[in-house]
Structures are given as C-alpha cells and as structure tokens.
Amino acid sequence: MVCSLLEALLWTFGFLLAQGLVLVLLLAILLTAAFGLQWPPQSEIIDWVLATDLDRSFLLIGTPVLGGLFLLLPAIRLREGRHFRQRIGWRYPSTDEIIISLATVCPIALIGNLIYDVANAWWQSEPTVAWPSATVLRQTSLDHLYSTFQGVPYPVLIVAMALAPAVAEELVFRGVLGRRLVGRFGIVRGVLLSSLCFAAIHGSPPHAIATLPVGILLHLLYLQTGTIWIPVLVHFCNNLLAISLVHFQLSQQDPVSPALMLSLSMYLVMMLLLLQTRSRKVEGLWLKV
Numbered sequence: 001m002v003c004s005l006l007e008a009l010l011w012t013f014g015f016l017l018a019q020g021l022v023l024v025l026l027l028a029i030l031l032t033a034a035f036g037l038q039w040p041p042q043s044e045i046i047d048w049v050l051a052t053d054l055d056r057s058f059l060l061i062g063t064p065v066l067g068g069l070f071l072l073l074p075a076i077r078l079r080e081g082r083h084f085r086q087r088i089g090w091r092y093p094s095t096d097e098i099i100i101s102l103a104t105v106c107p108i109a110l111i112g113n114l115i116y117d118v119a120n121a122w123w124q125s126e127p128t129v130a131w132p133s134a135t136v137l138r139q140t141s142l143d144h145l146y147s148t149f150q151g152v153p154y155p156v157l158i159v160a161m162a163l164a165p166a167v168a169e170e171l172v173f174r175g176v177l178g179r180r181l182v183g184r185f186g187i188v189r190g191v192l193l194s195s196l197c198f199a200a201i202h203g204s205p206p207h208a209i210a211t212l213p214v215g216i217l218l219h220l221l222y223l224q225t226g227t228i229w230i231p232v233l234v235h236f237c238n239n240l241l242a243i244s245l246v247h248f249q250l251s252q253q254d255p256v257s258p259a260l261m262l263s264l265s266m267y268l269v270m271m272l273l274l275l276q277t278r279s280r281k282v283e284g285l286w287l288k289v
Contacts, residue, residue, distance in 0.1 A: 004184070005193070007177075007180075008177055008181060008193060008194070008197055009197075011172060011173075011176065011177045011197070012177075012197040012200055012201060014072070014075065015068070015072065015168075015169075015172050015173075015201055016201055018067075018068035018071040018072055019064040019065060019067070019068035020064070021068075021071070022063060022064045022067030022068050022071065023060070023063070023064040025067075026060070026063055026064070026067070027060075030054070031045065034048065062156065062159055062160025062161075062164060065160060065164040065165055065168055066159075066160075066164050068168060069164060069167060069168040069171075072168060072171065072172060073171075076088075076171060076172070076175070076176055079176060080176065087179075088171070088175035088176065088179065088228050089175070089222070089225075089226045089227045089228045089229075090227070090228065090229075091226075091227050091229075092227070092229060093225055093227045093229050093230050093233075094278075096278040097225050097227070097230055097275065097278065098230070098233065100271055100274055100275045100278060101221055101225070101230045101233065101234050101271075101275065102233070102234065102237060103271055104217060104221070104234060104268055104271050105234055105237045105238055105241060106241070107264040107265075107267050107268055108213065108214055108217050108234075108238065108264075108268065109238055109241055109242070110261070110264055111213055111261050111264055111265065112210045112211065112213060112214050112238075113210070114258075114261050115209060115210045115212075115213065116206050116207065116209070116210035119205065119206035119209040119210060120206035122206075123204070123205055123206045154247055157243045157247060158240065158243070161239055161243050162236050162239035162240040162243060163236055163239075165235070165239060166232050166233075166235035166236035166239060167232055167236075169198065169201075169235065170218065170222075170228060170231045170232045170235055171228065173194055173195075173197060173198040173215065174194070174218060174219055174222045174228060174231050175222075175228045177194055177197060178190065178191070178194035178195075178198075178219050178222070179222075181193045181194045182194070182219075182223070187223065191216055191219045191220065191223075192216070194215070194219055195212055195215030195216045195219060196212070196215075198211065198212075198215035198218075199211045199212045199215055214235075214238060217234075217268060218231040218234060218235055219231070220272055221234060221272070221275070224272060224275045224276055225275065
C-alpha cells in the first residue's frame with residue numbers, strides 16, 4: 001500500500017495531536033496532585049505554574065515530545081507491520097556515510113538561518129489586520145521560543161529540543177510518511193510533500209519556511225543512504241547547534257549573503273553526490289511500502 005495525501009495529513013495532525021494529548025494529561029496529573037480534584041480558577045493556575053517555574057521545567061518542555069514518541073511508535077508498528085525496522089532502514093550507517101552527512105550540518109543551518117531572517121522580516125512587517133491570527137503566531141517565533149528556554153539546563157535542552165524531536169520527526173516524516181509519499185508520487189513530489197508536512201508542524205510561518213530546506217536535505221540523505229539513522233543524526237546535530245548558540249549566548253555573525261547561500265547549496269549538492277558513491281544503501285528503499 002502507498003500513502004495518499006489524506007494519510008499524509010492524518011500523520012501530520014496525529015504527530016501534533018500525540019504531543020498535545022501527552023501535555024494535557026501531564027498538566028491534569030500535576031494539577032490534581034497540587035490542588036486535588038477541585039481545581040482553582042485559571043488565573044490561580046497560571047500563578048502557580050509561574051511560581052513553581054513549571055513553564056521552564058523538563059516536564060513541559062521534553063515530556064510531550066518524548067511521550068508523543070511512545071504514542072507514535074505503536075502506530076508506526078501497526079502501519080508498517082512486523083518488519084517495520086527493515087522497511088524504514090534500521091541498519092547502522094557506515095563511517096563514510098556518517099562523516100559525509102555530518103558535513104552538511106553547518107551549511108544547511110546557515111541556509112535555514114538566512115531564510116528565517118528574510119521570512120521573519122516579511123512576517124513581522126505584515127499588518128495584523130491582514131492576518132487575524134498574526135499576533136498569536138508571531139509570539140511563537142524562534143526568538144520568543146529560545147528566550148523562553150533561557151533558564152533551562154543544557155542537558156535538558158539536548159534531550160528535549162535536540163534528541164527527542166530528531167528521533168520522533170524522522171521516524172514519522174522520513175521513515176513512514178516520506179518513504180510512502182515517494183513510493184506514491186515519485187522522488188521529487190514525494191520529497192517535497194513530506195517536507196511540506198514536516199515544515200507545517202514547526203509553528204510560525206517563518207520557522208516553517210526556514211525548516212523546508214532542512215526537511216528536503218534530510219529526506220535526500222535518507223534516500224541516498226537507506227538508513228533512518230543518518231537523518232536522525234543530522235537532525236539532532238542541527239538542533240544541537242541551534243540550542244548551543246542560544247544557550248551559551250555565542251555572538252552572531254553577519255547575515256549570510258545570497259552569494260554565500262548559493263555556494264553552500266552547491267556544496268550540499270556535492271556532498272550528496274559524494275555520498276551516493278560511498279553509501280551502501282539498499283536499492284529501492286522507498287519502494288518497500
């Protein structure tokens with residue numbers, strides 16, 4: 001069986017729903033433990049969350065992603081059958097595959113940063129009247145997100161914002177959804193559709209737009225190597241680089257110029273071509289649907 005557009009939308013919605021369910025359940029447990037079955041008014045609950053620093057704790061940051069992953073794994077197992085590991089490419093990558101793939105982390109991060117800066121400048125300049133939900137969405141920008149997590153311990157950030165999203169998102173958007181979309185629509189349209197679904201879960205429009213090239217690269221790496229661990233590794237390192245720059249307040253460089261972005265894009269193409277010659281992937285991985 002292959003993946004339809006409806007199934008792609010269901011997987012995308014289900015990914016967000018799984019995290020939302022875990023978050024709601026966690027909050028219900030915490031509120032019940034603190035106040036019993038008679039919960040106080042909403043204003044008092046907000047004061048309690050702020051007073052206990054719960055909004056900056058690992059519980060609300062990492063638990064929804066980690067818990068959502070455990071909810072999604074049975075769905076992946078059900079969709080792919082008993083041999084789901086072989087289907088999505090569970091083998092360990094070779095040293096060559098790891099080295100070449102890691103060489104793409106910094107270039108794609110720079111490209112994503114440039115795209116985000118341009119998209120965010122456009123988004124912030126749009127009048128709120130033209131975008132009824134702009135006020136809410138603008139508060140979910142990367143800058144706001146990172147400032148919210150300033151007080152979170154670094155190891156917590158690694159697990160909650162680097163490792164957990166890398167594993168969960170790659171299993172769904174490359175291992176299951178992306179592979180099946182490629183099998184249904186071909187490489188070009190399949191990669192683009194899966195990357196659009198991947199971008200759609202990333203909050204504000206500037207963040208989603210900046211995530212699109214990252215999703216395309218991750219899918220191409222997956223197709224080139226035939227192992228899910230390569231996109232997981234690159235995704236993790238990309239997230240780790242971003243949170244490290246913010247957490248340690250490293251000085252930001254000058255904006256990336258279009259000429260440099262073109263050079264970085266050409267570099268990524270060369271890395272993908274080199275990876276094709278060095279990879280020992282199983283041919284036709286995306287056809288195993």
